[in-house]
Amino acid sequence: MSESSLRAVGWARSLPLESSVKTARDWARDHLSSLGWTDSAPDTVDAVLLTISELVTNAHVHAHSTAHLVLTWDSRCLHVTVHDASPRLPAARPPDTERTGGRGMLLVEALADTWQARPCPDGKIVHACFRPPASAAGSDH
Template sequence: MNARGGHTVCTTVAEDGSENRTGKPVAIKAKGWAHSFPVSGGVRAGRRWTRRKLESLPWTADEPQTVDAIVLAVSELLTNAHVHAHSDARLILTWDGECLQVSVHDEDPTLPLQRHPQAGEVSGRGVGIVRMLADELEMKCQRHGKTVSACFRPAAGGR
């Protein structure tokens, strides 16, 4: 039931693009957390916070590599927000049963570029690292900043 006492009605879209409007109530199950991390000390705190939140999901004990990939992606995305946007970062983790979505919002509307740093350079790899680790990567400009989101699908399907 939604806040007004009604049910959520969904239209399901199959891979072939066809729709199924049943009008029947659909239970939407998702688990999520959100937290803001300040420029000073936020990256380390963000890694710890993420690891603690992931411990509550049923698949994480069996997939330590996926957990490590998610924590590394969080580290890179928070670092980018702090270094390039010079702003606090809002981290949102959402688990919908198939994908662990990591979203980081900052106050700079400029989308990050994937650089190709030279050997020996100590920066410029964040977006490339996240792109390699995640199953999907999406960047959106918004009126008051941008959001970079990465989707991680556990190998066992989260079961």
């Protein structure tokens, strides 16, 4: 492998509308545990799981779509990507005391190191990147 090669490990899961957000969190927690993060980076794990909850909920509630969840660890960033069937891009909205919801993307913005949303031919992809503390980042499973 050359110096510029990138090693990555990843997992993918489809979450139909009838599946629960807890299913997504439990599945992701198992994979984060396989990276050793539940012990070495518990705050990052919590941030990832909350972000997954928000993105899968958005796919189910706002896009009325199956959520396709992909986790990829490339030794620098854990990429959390959710695809759904709606072309409408999410945006962080200012908090409103009259609204009970609408804060999900504000949470994602606060928790992730970076995030973006982009259209694709059959909907959209929302992607968030998480960089764990240096002690956890050394794992290159």
